[in-house]
Amino acid sequence: MNTTNDQNEEIDFSKAEAILDEYEGVHGALIPVLQKIQGAYGYLQEPVINLVAERMNMSASEIVGVATFYAQFHLKPRGVHIIKVCCGTACHVKGAPNIVGKFSEVLDVPVGSTTEDKLFTLEEVACIGACSLAPVAMIDEDVHGKLGPDNVPSIVEEVK
Amino acid sequence: MITLKIDNQDVTVPRGTDIFLAAKQNGIYIPGLCHHPKLTQYGGCRLCMVEVTERGRTQHRFSCAQPVSEGMEVKTKTPEIVKYTKSVMEYLLAQHPLDCPTCDKSGECGLQDITHDLKLATGRFKSARMNKPMRRDNPILEFNANRCILCGRCVKMCKDIEGVGAIDFQNRGISTAIGTAFDKPLDCTFCGGCLSVCPTGSWQDRTFKFRARPWELKKTMSICPYCAVGCSIQVNTKNDTVLRITSRDDVGNNEGNLCIKGRFGHDFVHSEKRLKAPLIRKEGVLSPVPWDEAINYIAKRFGEIKNEYGGESIGGIGSEKCTNEDNYVFQKFCRTVLETNNIDNLSNIKSPSLNALIHKSIVHGFTSTTSLQEMEKADTLFFIGTDVSEAHPVIGTLARKAIRLNKADLIIANLRDVHFNSTAQNDIRLQYGFRTQTVLINALIKKIVEGKLIDLKRVEKFTAGINEFKSSLKISTIEKASQITGVPEKTILAAATLLAKPGNCFIVCGKDIEEDPYGHEAIKALMNLCALINKASTPRAGVGKISLIFSRINNNTQGVNDMGVVPEFFPGYLDIDDQANRERFEGSWELKLSDSITKGGGDNIIDLALQGALKGMFVVGENPIVNFPNGKVVKEAFESLEFVVVQDTFLTETAQLADVVLPTTTFAEKNGTYTNMAMEVQRLRTAIPPVGEARQDWQIFCEIAQKMGAEFSYASPKEILDEIVNTVPIFSGMNYGLMNRRGFNWVTEHRLKAKRYRFDIFKPKPVEKKKRGYPFVLLTGPSLNHLGSFSRNSEALVSVSPECVAEINGIDARKLNIKSGDTVSVESIHDSMKIKAKVSNKLPEGVIFVPEDYEWVHVNALRDNVYTKVKLSKV
Numbered sequence A: 001m002n003t004t005n006d007q008n009e010e011i012d013f014s015k016a017e018a019i020l021d022e023y024e025g026v027h028g029a030l031i032p033v034l035q036k037i038q039g040a041y042g043y044l045q046e047p048v049i050n051l052v053a054e055r056m057n058m059s060a061s062e063i064v065g066v067a068t069f070y071a072q073f074h075l076k077p078r079g080v081h082i083i084k085v086c087c088g089t090a091c092h093v094k095g096a097p098n099i100v101g102k103f104s105e106v107l108d109v110p111v112g113s114t115t116e117d118k119l120f121t122l123e124e125v126a127c128i129g130a131c132s133l134a135p136v137a138m139i140d141e142d143v144h145g146k147l148g149p150d151n152v153p154s155i156v157e158e159v160k
Numbered sequence B: 001m002i003t004l005k006i007d008n009q010d011v012t013v014p015r016g017t018d019i020f021l022a023a024k025q026n027g028i029y030i031p032g033l034c035h036h037p038k039l040t041q042y043g044g045c046r047l048c049m050v051e052v053t054e055r056g057r058t059q060h061r062f063s064c065a066q067p068v069s070e071g072m073e074v075k076t077k078t079p080e081i082v083k084y085t086k087s088v089m090e091y092l093l094a095q096h097p098l099d100c101p102t103c104d105k106s107g108e109c110g111l112q113d114i115t116h117d118l119k120l121a122t123g124r125f126k127s128a129r130m131n132k133p134m135r136r137d138n139p140i141l142e143f144n145a146n147r148c149i150l151c152g153r154c155v156k157m158c159k160d161i162e163g164v165g166a167i168d169f170q171n172r173g174i175s176t177a178i179g180t181a182f183d184k185p186l187d188c189t190f191c192g193g194c195l196s197v198c199p200t201g202s203w204q205d206r207t208f209k210f211r212a213r214p215w216e217l218k219k220t221m222s223i224c225p226y227c228a229v230g231c232s233i234q235v236n237t238k239n240d241t242v243l244r245i246t247s248r249d250d251v252g253n254n255e256g257n258l259c260i261k262g263r264f265g266h267d268f269v270h271s272e273k274r275l276k277a278p279l280i281r282k283e284g285v286l287s288p289v290p291w292d293e294a295i296n297y298i299a300k301r302f303g304e305i306k307n308e309y310g311g312e313s314i315g316g317i318g319s320e321k322c323t324n325e326d327n328y329v330f331q332k333f334c335r336t337v338l339e340t341n342n343i344d345n346l347s348n349i350k351s352p353s354l355n356a357l358i359h360k361s362i363v364h365g366f367t368s369t370t371s372l373q374e375m376e377k378a379d380t381l382f383f384i385g386t387d388v389s390e391a392h393p394v395i396g397t398l399a400r401k402a403i404r405l406n407k408a409d410l411i412i413a414n415l416r417d418v419h420f421n422s423t424a425q426n427d428i429r430l431q432y433g434f435r436t437q438t439v440l441i442n443a444l445i446k447k448i449v450e451g452k453l454i455d456l457k458r459v460e461k462f463t464a465g466i467n468e469f470k471s472s473l474k475i476s477t478i479e480k481a482s483q484i485t486g487v488p489e490k491t492i493l494a495a496a497t498l499l500a501k502p503g504n505c506f507i508v509c510g511k512d513i514e515e516d517p518y519g520h521e522a523i524k525a526l527m528n529l530c531a532l533i534n535k536a537s538t539p540r541a542g543v544g545k546i547s548l549i550f551s552r553i554n555n556n557t558q559g560v561n562d563m564g565v566v567p568e569f570f571p572g573y574l575d576i577d578d579q580a581n582r583e584r585f586e587g588s589w590e591l592k593l594s595d596s597i598t599k600g601g602g603d604n605i606i607d608l609a610l611q612g613a614l615k616g617m618f619v620v621g622e623n624p625i626v627n628f629p630n631g632k633v634v635k636e637a638f639e640s641l642e643f644v645v646v647q648d649t650f651l652t653e654t655a656q657l658a659d660v661v662l663p664t665t666t667f668a669e670k671n672g673t674y675t676n677m678a679m680e681v682q683r684l685r686t687a688i689p690p691v692g693e694a695r696q697d698w699q700i701f702c703e704i705a706q707k708m709g710a711e712f713s714y715a716s717p718k719e720i721l722d723e724i725v726n727t728v729p730i731f732s733g734m735n736y737g738l739m740n741r742r743g744f745n746w747v748t749e750h751r752l753k754a755k756r757y758r759f760d761i762f763k764p765k766p767v768e769k770k771k772r773g774y775p776f777v778l779l780t781g782p783s784l785n786h787l788g789s790f791s792r793n794s795e796a797l798v799s800v801s802p803e804c805v806a807e808i809n810g811i812d813a814r815k816l817n818i819k820s821g822d823t824v825s826v827e828s829i830h831d832s833m834k835i836k837a838k839v840s841n842k843l844p845e846g847v848i849f850v851p852e853d854y855e856w857v858h859v860n861a862l863r864d865n866v867y868t869k870v871k872l873s874k875v
C-alpha cells in the first residue's frame, strides 16, 4: 500500500486502524467508519480507502460508490472555508451560474475543488431553503443572500 | 409448485419463482432489462410492469420483484401497461446515443429488441445525448458509458459472482455512472462477466470489435481448451474464423461464467505462429515437407528402431490437451503397432501415485460429485493445497454461489495466503508451513475424533480399523501439530468443527498436495478424514455427502489418464498385467498383444530415456522440456534419443529438438470429448475445419499405423468412442447424444456401491532439513492468465499478462534489499534464471513463488523432483 497521498504527504494510518478496530466485525458499519475517518483525516483519501476496503472485505470501488453517493463525503482535500453556491431552481433563475462563475474566477479554482493555499473549497449545492434571498451562497455557516457577481470579490476578502 | 394464470394461460412453477421468470419459462414475453436469473433481484429498469389480480384486488406490480402465488392472475399487455412501458423506454432512450449501426451489441441488444418490440419509432423527449468519453484503459474491455442504462447487472456480476467488485455505481443523480474506484484503469480478473450480462452495448470486447455482426456468427457448443473445470463455451465463427467465445447460462457446469482464458484466450487458434506444414530435420534444420513424406519417414524410422531394438525402445507421451478419442487411439497405436508399453503422460509422471489414489477414493464413495456444478449446493467447502482463483477460476464462482445462496462455510488451507474473495460467514484460512500438510490434516482429524465432533459409533458401522486408527492418533498432540504447522490451535479447532458439521462437504485437493513428493501421505490422510465425516457427520445417513475432488491441470488431464496413456493401466484403469484385461482388449482389438506390453520396472519414460533404454520418442501435444520439473534433465534425455516425433500446434521447445514435427488441430477444429476433474466426459464439436495443413491427431496415428502395415482405421471420433464404450466398462452406456447439455460422469453414472473403508495408518515422514547455501525453497504454481502454449500464443492473454514475476516475502526482501520491480537472480543446483520480483505478504518466509504456466519462463529447469532449494540475489 502506498503511504503517501495525492498531495505527496506521508499518511499516518494509525487513526484509521483504530477506527477500523472499533468497528471490527460490525455489520453495515461502512458509513459510520467513513464518517469517522473523514473526521480524522478531513477527507477520504485513496490509500485510506484501500485500507478500509482490505479491512472490511469490500472492494474499493464499492466504497467509493458509497462515498460518492452521499454528499457528506469528500474524496478530495477541503479548504478551511467551504463556499457552497446554491444552484437550486430559484437561485438558478436568479442567475446562480454567474455567481458560481465569478467565485471560480476570483478564487481561481474549478467548482468542486480547493484553492492551492487550501483556504477555500468551492461547491455547488441544491436548494438550501433560503429562496427568498436568491441567489444565495453559504460560506461556512453564514448565508449570503441577494448576491450579484460584483459582491463576490469583497465577500471573499471578508472571509479571508 | 404454484399454479397461476398469465395472460389467460395456466402456468405451474416452483414456489418462490418471480412472475417475470414464470412468464419467460412459459414462452410469455415481458420486457425487462435489469432482471437476470443468476443475479440478485434489483428492480431498477422499471420495464417489467404487469397487472396482478389477487384475492379480488388488481394492482400494478414489477414482475421481476413479485413472487408468484396460487391463483394469481397476471396480465402482461393491458393498454395501461403498454403505455407505461413505452414511456419508461422513452426515458431510457432519451439520453441513449442510438448508435446501433456501429455498436457491436446490435442484434443481440436488449434495449434494441424492446425498442423494436414496442415499435418506438419516435420518442417524445428531445434531450441532449450524453457524450462521455469512451474508456479504453485496458487491452480487453472497453466501456461506453453513454450506452449504459444503469441496470446494475455488471456490478452484481462482478461483485457477487466473480467476487471482484472492480466496478460499482459512482456518483449520484444525473452523473451516476458505472466506474472503478477513483476512476482508475480497470484492473480486474477480466472474466468478461460484465460483458456477458450487460443488456446494452456498454461493455465491448476489444478483441472482437468491428469484426462481425452478431447475426453473421455461427455458434458451436464446445468445451474450454484450458483448465480442468471444463466450462461449456460457444465458439462464435464467421468464414471459418473463430471470432469470439460466448457462453450459455443453461448448458454445462459454469452457468455462463468463464474466466479470462476461456473467454478471451482463443486467438491462438489463428495465430501466425501455428505450425503450417509437417517438418523434417534435414541437415540439422527443420524443413517443411508434404504430409506423405513425413508419414513415410516416421513409419520407416519407427519400423527400423522397432526391428533393431524392439518396440519397447520407443516411448510415447500422450496429451493432457487432446481429446479422449485422440488419446485412446494413441495408446492403442503405441501398444499394438509400435508394440511398446512405455507410454505415459506428464501428469502421471509428476504424480505417480495419484491415479491409484483417485481410484481408491472412487471405490470408497468419496469422489461422488455428479458434476462440478453440484458444488453450489455445498454446506462446507474445503480447499487444500489449491489456489482456486488462479488455477480453476470458475470453481470460485461455484463456491461463491454456495456461499451466497446456501450459506456455505469456507476453509482454505494453503502454504501461501492465497487470494480468494468470499463473503462466507465462517471463512477460515489455515496457512501451514512447508511440508506440514499431512500434520495439519491429522490434527484436524484428531480434533474431530477426540473432540467427539461426530458420531464415532456410526463411523464404525461403515468402516474398518477405527480403533487402531484412534489409538494411532494418540502419539501426537494438537499443541505439537500447531507448532509444526504454524496454525494456531483455535483455528484448527474451528476448521475441524466446520468439517464435522452435517451437510454437503466439498473438498478440493490441489496440485500443491498432488505434486508434493509426500503428497500421497496427505491424500491418504484426507481420505481418512473423508471416511470420518462422510456418513457420520450427518444426522440421517444419506443426507449430505462428501465429495473429494482432485485438481487436474489441463482440460483433459483426467481423460488422458482415463484413456490408459499410462504404463500401469489399459483404458479405464484396467491393470495391464491382468490376464482377463488383456483378453478383453485383445478381443476388442482383434489381435494378440506382444509380451512386452507389461508394467515394467517402475522407471518413468524420462528415466528410461536417460538410461539409454529408449531410442525413439513420440510426443503428442506436450512440451515436456518446459513443463516438466527438472527441465534440464528432460532436455538431456531428449537429446540422447535417436529419433523424436513431436505432434503439436506450435513449434514448442520440445518440437525444436525433434526430427519430425507434425501440425495438428486445436479444440476449435476438433470433434470429441474431454473429461474434467469431476470425471465428467463432455462434448466438444468442430467449429471450423482444420487450419492450414493441420490434421486431426487420431487421423495421424491411423496413417502412420497403416504405413507400418497395420490394419488401423477409424472413420470418425464417433467410431472411436463407440469402441471405447464397448470395450471399457467404466464408459458403458456413454454416447454423444447424452452429452448435449451435461457431461457423462463415469463415476456416478454407474452407481457403484461404495466399498467399506479401512483407515490407513501410517507415520508421516519427518520434515527434512534445508540444503546449505540454498536458503530458499522454490514453489511453483498456477496463474490465472496463462496455461502453456495456448495462452503463450494468445495475444489477448499476453497483453494482459506479459510478464511473469517471482513473489518473495517482505522480511526476506528487506534482508536482501529487494524491492518490487527489481530483477533478481534465482539459482538452484540445476540452473538459474533472472526474473522480476514482487514483494508479497502472501508467502511465508524462506519461500519464493514463481508461476509455472508462463511457458516462455523456464522455471522448471531449476526444479528437481523433490523440494527445490534455491538462492536468491538482487541483480
Ligand code: SF4
Binding pocket: B141, B154, B157, B158, B159, B162, B164, B165, B166, B167, B186, B188, B189, B190, B191, B192, B193, B194, B195
Ligand atoms: S471483467 Fe469480470 S472482474 Fe472485470 S469488471 Fe467485468 S465482471 Fe468485473
Ligand code: SF4
Binding pocket: B147, B148, B149, B150, B151, B152, B153, B154, B155, B178, B194, B197, B198, B199, B200, B202, B203
Ligand atoms: S454497463 Fe450494462 S450491465 Fe452495467 S449497468 Fe450499464 S447497462 Fe447495466
Ligand code: SF4
Binding pocket: B224, B225, B226, B227, B228, B229, B230, B231, B254, B257, B258, B259, B260, B261, B262, B263, B392, B393, B394, B395
Ligand atoms: S475456468 Fe478453466 S475451463 Fe473454465 S473458462 Fe477458465 S480455463 Fe476454461
Ligand code: FES
Binding pocket: A086, A087, A088, A089, A090, A091, A092, A126, A127, A128, A129, A130, A131, A132, A134, A135, A136
Ligand atoms: S433555490 Fe437556492 S435557496 Fe432555494
Ligand code: FES
Binding pocket: B031, B032, B033, B034, B035, B042, B043, B044, B045, B046, B047, B048, B062, B063, B064, B065
Ligand atoms: S426487469 Fe423488472 S425492473 Fe428491470
